[in-house]
Amino acid sequence: MKKSIDELVDVDVEGVVAREIFVDDELFEQELEHVFGRAWLFVGHVGLVPEPNDYFQSRMGTDPVILTRDKAGEIHVLLNTCTHRGMKLCRSDQGNTRTFTCPYHGWSFSTDGRLVDRPGELYNVPGYDTHYHSELDKKKWGLISVPRVEIYKGTVWASWDEEAPPLLDYLGDMRLYLDYALDYRDGRPGGAEVIGGVQKWRVQANWKMIPENFIGDLYHDVSHRSVDAVGIGPSGKGRRDSFGNRITLCFPEHGHGVIGQLPFHEEYDGVSGNWGENPEVQEYYRKVHESRVERLGDDMRVAMSVGTIFPSMSFHGRQPRTIAWVHPISATETEMWRIFLVDEDAPEVVKDEARRYYMRYSGPGGLTESDDMENWAYATRASKGWRSRQLFFNYQMGLGHARPVPELDNAVENGEFNEENARAFYRRWAQFMKASSWKEIPMPESEHTR
Incomplete structure (x- = not known):
């Protein structure tokens, strides 16, 4: 029978922590949701994306994310996976681009405010008129944006949880x-x-x-x-x-x-x-x-x-x-x-x-x-x-x-x-x-x- 969290971590009375939390696969999967899915995570520094359309590939837990600066200079964090079949969109460590194009089926996602309403929105779909009969809802199938992003003195932080407290409160x-x-x-x-x-x-x-x-x-x-x-x-x-x-x-x-x-x-x-x-x-x-x-x-x-x-x-x-x-x-x-x-x-x-x-x-x-x-x-x-x-x-x-x-x-x-x-x-x-x-x-x- 698995031990409870209170049995695994008793730092106030006994001052001990179970070795289990450092090696157990089940606990690791739970951490990804409960810790990395809620906490404020450091994802990079603005100096890694100094110019408009620069991007830097980072991670939040085991999820790959793209730290990018749009044409207007705003910082965004996007989930680095195509919404069509899941292909990892951005595979270079960093670079400069206005559009992320999936090498699998060619779906393209843009950060350019002149082309789309929001950064990461689906912009181009091969065969949109002929194969999809112009019926695909592009706005629904854009890249997932990390809902909470804050910048503090050049450091960029993000959280998947919309209920997370403000970064300064967290710090x-x-x-x-x-x-x-x-x-x-x-x-x-x-x-x-x-x-x-x-x-x-x-x-x-x-x-x-x-x-x-x-x-x-x-x-x-x-x-x-x-x-x-x-x-x-x-x-x-x-x-x-x-x-x-x-x-x-x-x-x-x-x-x-x-x-x-x-x-x-x-x-x-x-x-x-x-x-x-x-x-x-x-x-x-x-x-x-x-x-x-x-x-x-x-x-x-x-x-x-x-x-x-x-x-x-x-x-x-x-x-x-x-x-x-x-x-x-x-x-x-x-x-x-x-x-x-x-x-x-x-x-x-x-x-x-x-x-x-x-x-x-x-x-x-x-x-x-x-x-x-x-x-x-x-x-x-x-x-x-x-x-x-x-x-x-x-x-x-x-x-x-x-x-x-x-x-x-x-x-x-x-x-x-x-x-x-x-x-x-x-x-x-x-x-x-x-x-x-x-x-x-x-x-x-x-x-x-x-």
Whole structure:
């Protein structure tokens, strides 16, 4: 007999999560509807479709979608499957076109407002007059549009569920930590651009292991001691330059979490030794830091190194400065994508130095990511057997010791080493899995006052 979700996830009393949720095919299919069919999902960045008629092929759960910019500059997300016989319409990673034509039977769908009333509407059907006797309702057979799409500082988010709360409510005050990754380094809002395209690779692991790793697991640093010893950081030591004191902080009612710093009002003076292998780049960041200090004054601000927005988007805010998002393939396989960010007005020497650092840190060839992939893959493989899948993963570290953060709504801090962030993630997962609609998923109030 299958266990209930409450039996599989008991993070509040016992602090455990059943291995079953990382390997079970039935639960995986349920996730696609209850989690990926309802949550706000990161689908890309406007920088991937900078010009009218540009498109970028992305995914939402296991569904392929097209992120496209129409002739008027508006962003749309369309289900990437022909409504006639299901053929995948767009098979190039990205490009530029006004019309998506199915290679199977030739149905064409347009995003051009001069040709159709809505983006993705069926425009041309071979034999429309002769074979269909002009009776086919083209407006009924257009591409499926994702009903909820929002853009936040260049990031594009979408949800299949029309009842999903507004994106800013969904993010809560986690938005402030996302801002740290998306804002200019000198404190101006926005300004992050994508450099170097998109890295894509597959991992023989359950998708949840990856955002869990990023949400606040400092305890696994033992895995990266060899990388620290090699010194891949931009100053030739460790994995990254010093960041000051780090804590784990999460938003239990949202399922998000970060490794970073509590809100503060005076900028941390720790940039003098950063990017030390390139004096020109080091000088640039020193000046940027000075501008940040002057611009922000004593305003409240936050800083972070890495975090996760439930369910599947993770990001580094500082070094490296990236967005990673995962696409489930099966219960035991995941495709991971990553884009790299830098200030759009940074000098080319700064962008090039960042690109080189990102490559040696992240992705299938990155030294840090290689460590992580080995952990995820072997943990999944070792949990698939008849006996091992009856066991539980232990998430008891720091259970019952979370402390509220007065400056942030619905946030708690958990010290440096703690598993509260992971408990928040799986608690939220359980809420989504048990709910029959968004009305049954708890959502805290959000005032957007900051």
